[in-house]
Amino acid sequence: xxxxxxxxxxxxxxxxxxxxxxxxxxxxxxxxxxxxxxxxxxxxxxxxxxxxxxxxxxxxxxxxxxxxxxxxxxxxxxxxxxxxxxxxxxxxxxxxxxxxxxxxxxxxxxxxxxxxxxxxxxxxxxxxxxxxxxxxxxxxxxxxxxxxxxxxxxxxxxxxxxxxxxxxxxxxxxxxxxxxxxxxxxxxxxxxxxxxxxxxxxxxxxxxxxxxxxxxxxxxxxxxxxxxxxxxxxxxxxxxxxxxxxxxxxxxxxxxxxxxxxxxxxxxxxxxxxxxxxxxxxxxxxxxxxxxxxxxxxxxxxxxxxxxxxxxxxxxxxxxxxxxxxxxxxxxxxxxxxxxxxxxxxxxxxxxxxxxxxxxxxxxxxxxxxxxxxxxxxxxxxxxxxxxxxxxxxxxxxxxxxxxxxxxxxxxxxxxxxxxxxxxxxxxxxxxxxxxxxxxxxxxxxxxxxxxxxxxxxxxxxxxxxxxxxxxxxxxxxxxxxxxxxxxxxxxxxxxxxxxxxxxxxxxxxxxxxxxxxxxxxxxxxxxxx
Amino acid sequence: xxxxxxxxxxxxxxxxxxxxxxxxxxxxxxxxxxxxxxxxxxxxxxxxxxxxxxxxxxxxxxxxxxxxxxxxxxxxxxxxxxxxxxxxxxxxxxxxxxxxxxxxxxxxxxxxxxxxxxxxxxxxxxxxxxxxxxxxxxxxxxxxxxxxxxxxxxxxxxxx
Numbered sequence: 001x002x003x004x005x006x007x008x009x010x011x012x013x014x015x016x017x018x019x020x021x022x023x024x025x026x027x028x029x030x031x032x033x034x035x036x037x038x039x040x041x042x043x044x045x046x047x048x049x050x051x052x053x054x055x056x057x058x059x060x061x062x063x064x065x066x067x068x069x070x071x072x073x074x075x076x077x078x079x080x081x082x083x084x085x086x087x088x089x090x091x092x093x094x095x096x097x098x099x100x101x102x103x104x105x106x107x108x109x110x111x112x113x114x115x116x117x118x119x120x121x122x123x124x125x126x127x128x129x130x131x132x133x134x135x136x137x138x139x140x141x142x143x144x145x146x147x148x149x150x151x152x153x154x155x156x157x158x159x160x161x162x163x164x165x166x167x168x169x170x171x172x173x174x175x176x177x178x179x180x181x182x183x184x185x186x187x188x189x190x191x192x193x194x195x196x197x198x199x200x201x202x203x204x205x206x207x208x209x210x211x212x213x214x215x216x217x218x219x220x221x222x223x224x225x226x227x228x229x230x231x232x233x234x235x236x237x238x239x240x241x242x243x244x245x246x247x248x249x250x251x252x253x254x255x256x257x258x259x260x261x262x263x264x265x266x267x268x269x270x271x272x273x274x275x276x277x278x279x280x281x282x283x284x285x286x287x288x289x290x291x292x293x294x295x296x297x298x299x300x301x302x303x304x305x306x307x308x309x310x311x312x313x314x315x316x317x318x319x320x321x322x323x324x325x326x327x328x329x330x331x332x333x334x335x336x337x338x339x340x341x342x343x344x345x346x347x348x349x350x351x352x353x354x355x356x357x358x359x360x361x362x363x364x365x366x367x368x369x370x371x372x373x374x375x376x377x378x379x380x381x382x383x384x385x386x387x388x389x390x391x392x393x394x395x396x397x398x399x400x401x402x403x404x405x406x407x408x409x410x411x412x413x414x415x416x417x418x419x420x421x422x423x424x425x426x427x428x429x430x431x432x433x434x435x436x437x438x439x440x441x442x443x444x445x446x447x448x449x450x451x452x453x454x455x456x457x458x459x460x461x462x463x464x465x466x467x468x469x470x471x472x473x474x475x476x477x478x479x480x481x482x483x484x485x486x487x488x489x490x491x492x493x494x495x496x497x498x499x500x501x502x503x504x505x506x507x508x509x510x511x512x513x514x515x516x517x518x519x520x521x522x523x524x525x526x527x528x529x530x
Numbered sequence: 531x532x533x534x535x536x537x538x539x540x541x542x543x544x545x546x547x548x549x550x551x552x553x554x555x556x557x558x559x560x561x562x563x564x565x566x567x568x569x570x571x572x573x574x575x576x577x578x579x580x581x582x583x584x585x586x587x588x589x590x591x592x593x594x595x596x597x598x599x600x601x602x603x604x605x606x607x608x609x610x611x612x613x614x615x616x617x618x619x620x621x622x623x624x625x626x627x628x629x630x631x632x633x634x635x636x637x638x639x640x641x642x643x644x645x646x647x648x649x650x651x652x653x654x655x656x657x658x659x660x661x662x663x664x665x666x667x668x669x670x671x672x673x674x675x676x677x678x679x680x681x682x683x684x685x686x687x688x689x690x
Binding site for chain 2: 076079080082083084086087089090091093094095098213214217218221228229231232233234237244247248251252255275278279282285286289292293296513514517518520521522524525526527528
């Protein structure tokens, strides 16, 4: 996979970096340095802009390369991911987006803390938000490192390490200088590029088969070597019951996790009203739904045109299926069209990673500064402005993510993303839903809900086959594996809800009727919203 | 969005077309003929409340708010149950009964393929239904409640 596409890919990618840095400089020229500006971009984006930015935040390289690759290798089982990632948005639209926009200011903790004793709740929600963000960030950094190896042929360890460092440095620059406004525009540009690239490839695949979906599927099944089984579930998650439960666990984490992702929640604060937040989500569902439908076509297209065996030889978990497909659609290796399309796909994948990491870094720096620092600082200590702390936090988080990204280089990207979703669904979603909808919810319930989801989900992963006890684990030599599933969601999500309920019924604190009334009225009407 | 109810203190509403925070209640495609369902006003209820802290309690008890809340819940609760059951059923069937999912329908298209595309379709349909329900049944009443609540808070001299 080395060849003449390299200079062109590097050129396109440099162009993207230059454009995004220009956006950042332009935006930071007339910044006011207020928290409103830094965390929420002044709250004046239109629903369409925010819808594109949400899609740009959500559609990661893991979806673009990972899901299509999975479909190219195991057929239908890969498609289950696309469905979960999309259906999750109904939870966001129905239960979260408008109400969170109305009740909060910048973070998840704002919504919960408005009803509870502020200090313990902010510390808990802030900690879990930072944990989720860092996990997600590491996944993207690891993905960036392996992408370089795959797409640019630079397989050396040094090239991967420098990519991780470079991506980390860029995201810190975007976020600490440009705040939410720059991040949003970068995500919009990236969403347009990604959708454009995906549409072009999809049209290419459909033209190749003259629009005959039936023939596309039959050819894919034939060339996969699995025949009819390729088009039905079971190739990857069939077999023993552990694998099946693992998949159900992943499915739950995907559908419930999105509504607890801090960088998604913070996007609703960039529009002026709850109605605008709703329209942003509707835009996002349209764009994301269209995108995942196209990844299915690309996946089966790669199986049919490139062939599953070629994809597998190039990369064991299929991440190169789409680039290989682009090469073939453009006219094959060595042709100008193939080279150009391949380079475009590579550049789009990089742009995707940069935009996603910027969004997550911003959300986690908001949690550090707005929730943790504001609560934990000593009352007599030196007063610093929250935005200055947030900028510093972005640098710190960038450093942590780079370090962890270098350490976790060998971990599977899709697994890390699934894990971040599982922690978000276990620790963030229960406390959010309880505080929005449950009259009797108390401070102890809120704190227990967060830790009752966070601790089990992280603990179960440490005891899972991912970390020890199997040849593919992080520590293949050790064996302290007690929990059979790779994804903890099936156990830890119910535990989070259970802990919140238990904490509430055992606490002797009287729920504050007036503050519940305030949350309920504000969430549904927007009264007093900022 | 003219002040059709003639209540005092609504002048501010007419001046908000320039305000980016003001979100016009647009009629949807081809739905201009339908009238949004009216709800009673909040301020007519319980005028005897005492301080700014009680404004939200007063609004919460008002008939107007109860109506908005029950409209929201009557749509959202069945909706969430429906799509979660449908999604979990899909995931569980795909993992436990692959033979059923592999049954052919037409050509290369099998039950699994139709179920997957069905998930996409129901997601789009529910999104559309939710947006329509919110626009026609909730938005106008919620906006009125918002201004009423803020005016009540202001007139009590408390924080909004």
